[in-house]
Amino acid sequence: MEQMMKDIEHVLVSRERLDARVREIGRQITEDYAGRDVVLVGILKGAMPFLCDLMRAVDLPVTIDTMCVSSYGSGTVSSGSVNIKKDLDKDIRGKDVIIVEDIIDTGITMAALVPLLRQRGASSVELAICLDKKERRVKDVPVKYVGFEVPDEFIVGYGCDYAEKYRNLPEVCTLKSEVYTRA
Numbered sequence: 001m002e003q004m005m006k007d008i009e010h011v012l013v014s015r016e017r018l019d020a021r022v023r024e025i026g027r028q029i030t031e032d033y034a035g036r037d038v039v040l041v042g043i044l045k046g047a048m049p050f051l052c053d054l055m056r057a058v059d060l061p062v063t064i065d066t067m068c069v070s071s072y073g074s075g076t077v078s079s080g081s082v083n084i085k086k087d088l089d090k091d092i093r094g095k096d097v098i099i100v101e102d103i104i105d106t107g108i109t110m111a112a113l114v115p116l117l118r119q120r121g122a123s124s125v126e127l128a129i130c131l132d133k134k135e136r137r138v139k140d141v142p143v144k145y146v147g148f149e150v151p152d153e154f155i156v157g158y159g160c161d162y163a164e165k166y167r168n169l170p171e172v173c174t175l176k177s178e179v180y181t182r183a
Helices: 015-032 048-057 108-119
Strands: 008-013 038-044 063-070 083-086 096-104 124-132 145-149 172-175
Touching (some): 015 145, 038 108, 048 096, 063 108, 108 124
Parallel strands (some): 038 063, 096 124, 124 145
Antiparallel strands (some): 008 172
């Protein structure tokens, strides 16, 4: 971790705050979905830490699935088009789906994904987002469960990456600009 921390500007959300907020969201999902057939759909790769922590905080017999959906590719700015690289493994017809994502900024990816899952017959589709970067929103997407609002800075850690690195940092951090502006 020491090597990666040299590239960090500052910590935005500590591990302790993450743990506490994920437990709160888990309790809320438990209350909201009692007696229902819930599928947590984690969006690969960034949502994995949040998905793992969240599913343990939900006191219901949930199932999980994953999708790999992106509007970024390897860049730092959304391309504006959504690409499904890995689809669901299971049928979601008649189930309550909660899409679990690490961060929402432009809203482009979720604006395409939510209606797609509704078209596939889900009883409901809601979003559980760890980090909400509202300043960058292009598409208005309602988010039912939000961990933290974050500023319009380059975020890494707790699943968020830059060029597939820094995902394993245990807290949410901002990356020094010289790291992602290097040629």
